[in-house]
Every structure is written in C-alpha cells, then in structure tokens.
Amino acid sequence: xxxxxxxxxxxxxxxxxxxxxxxxxxxxxxxxxxxxxxxxxxxxxxxxxxxxxxxxxxxxxxxxxxxxxxxxxxxxxxxxxxxxxxxxxxxxxxxxxxxxxxxxxxxxxxxxxxxxxxxxxxxxxxxxxxxxxxxxxxxxxxxxxxxxxxxxxxxxxxxxxxxxxxxxxxxxxxxxxxxxxxxxxxxxxxxxxxxx
Numbered sequence: 162x163x164x165x166x167x168x169x170x171x172x173x174x175x176x177x178x179x180x181x182x183x184x185x186x187x188x189x190x191x192x193x194x195x196x197x198x199x200x201x202x203x204x205x206x207x208x209x210x211x212x213x214x215x216x217x218x219x220x221x222x223x224x225x226x227x228x229x230x231x232x233x234x235x236x237x238x239x240x241x242x243x244x245x246x247x248x249x250x251x252x253x254x255x256x257x258x259x260x261x262x263x264x265x266x267x268x269x270x271x272x273x274x275x276x277x278x279x280x281x282x283x284x285x286x287x288x289x290x291x292x293x294x295x296x297x298x299x300x301x302x303x304x305x306x307x308x309x310x311x312x313x314x315x316x317x318x319x320x321x322x323x324x325x326x327x328x329x330x331x332x333x334x335x336x337x338x339x340x341x342x343x344x345x346x347x348x349x350x351x352x353x354x355x356x357x
Contacts, residue, residue, distance in 0.1 A: 227307030228327035233337035233353040241333060241349040243268050269347045275300035276343040279335055282308020286356050287339050306330055
C-alpha cells in the first residue's frame with residue numbers, strides 16, 4: 162500500500178496555469194441561506210413563519226386527517242396471522258434461543274395484555290360504545306381512525322391514540338367500525354361489532 166502512495170507522489174506534477182482564471186463571484190449557498198435567515202429574523206418574518214407553523218401543527222394535532230370507514234352492519238371476525246419465520250438466529254443471554262428458519266408465534270411466548278378499540282370519533286354512538294366497553298381494562302388502547310382527537314380526549318378524560326394515515330386499519334384489515342383487536346389463546350382476532 163505504501164508503494165502505491167509513493168508512486169502517486171512521483172507522478173504528481175504542477176502543470177502551471179493553462180488558461181486565464183477568474184475569481185468566483187457567486188456567494189456560497191450556505192452563506193446565502195444564513196443571510197436570508199438573518200434578514201427574516203431581523204424584520205420579524207421568521208417569528209411570523211414560526212407562529213404559522215405552530216398554529217398549523219396544533220390544528221393538525223387536535224384533529225388529524227382521518228380515514229373513513231362505514232359503521233359495522235354485520236358481526237365479522239378476522240384472524241390476524243402472527244407467525245413469523247426467523248431470517249436470522251434469535252439470540253438471548255449469549256445463546257441461540259431459536260435458530261434461523263424456525264417459525265415462531267410471538268403470542269405463545271408473550272401475551273398481549275390489552276385490547277385495541279378502533280372507532281370513528283365523529284360518530285357519537287361509537288364514542289359512547291368505546292367508553293362503556295373499552296375502558297374496563299386501563300391498559301386498553303383507544304384508537305380513533307377519524308374525528309377530533311383533542312376535543313374527545315378533553316371531553317372524556319381518556320388517553321386516546323390516532324391511527325394516522327390509516328396504517329393500523331390497513332394492516333389489521335379492518336373494514337368497518339367499531340372494531341376490537343384482542344388475543345384469544347395464541348391468536349389475534351379483529352372483531353367488527355355492529356351497534357344496534
């Protein structure tokens with residue numbers, strides 16, 4: 162390796178000036194950005210932009226964009242596949258607990274200690290159902306897929322979560338509300354419950 166660097170030093174030569182050179186007249190982009198920020202800070206525009214951003218963020222946090230799902234009209238139960246095949250050895254305490262290629266059901270190893278209740282927060286019937294049926298276990302997760310998160314949280318005094326972007330309802334194949342994800346034995350089920 163040292164010989165390679167020695168060769169490059171021997172080949173490096175100063176070729177001199179080949180053509181006329183000119184100084185760079187453009188301001189460095191980083192310096193332009195710094196100057197623009199300093200200018201906006203001095204004239205108060207930066208504070209105004211920050212306030213606008215804060216207002217938009219609070220508005221979004223209070224009532225995020227939700228997903229619309231229809232009310233359940235027939236009871237439906239869906240089994241959620243939880244078995245996984247390990248792509249690498251699962252290690253623990255310095256030894257192989259499960260070798261690569263083993264199919265494992267995590268729910269047989271560790272139990273889900275709560276249910277997840279999904280409702281549309283714009284539907285008063287579903288909100289009342291959630292309060293009556295999902296708050297008995299304080300560990301349960303109460304999830305809105307739509308509706309005014311902050312208003313409902315303050316009104317009910319409950320800790321509510323929001324399925325932003327509809328990721329959970331997509332993964333769990335929920336098609337109607339209200340719905341409950343819970344464990345029975347070594348399996349996870351989603352139950353869609355019609356409210357009569």
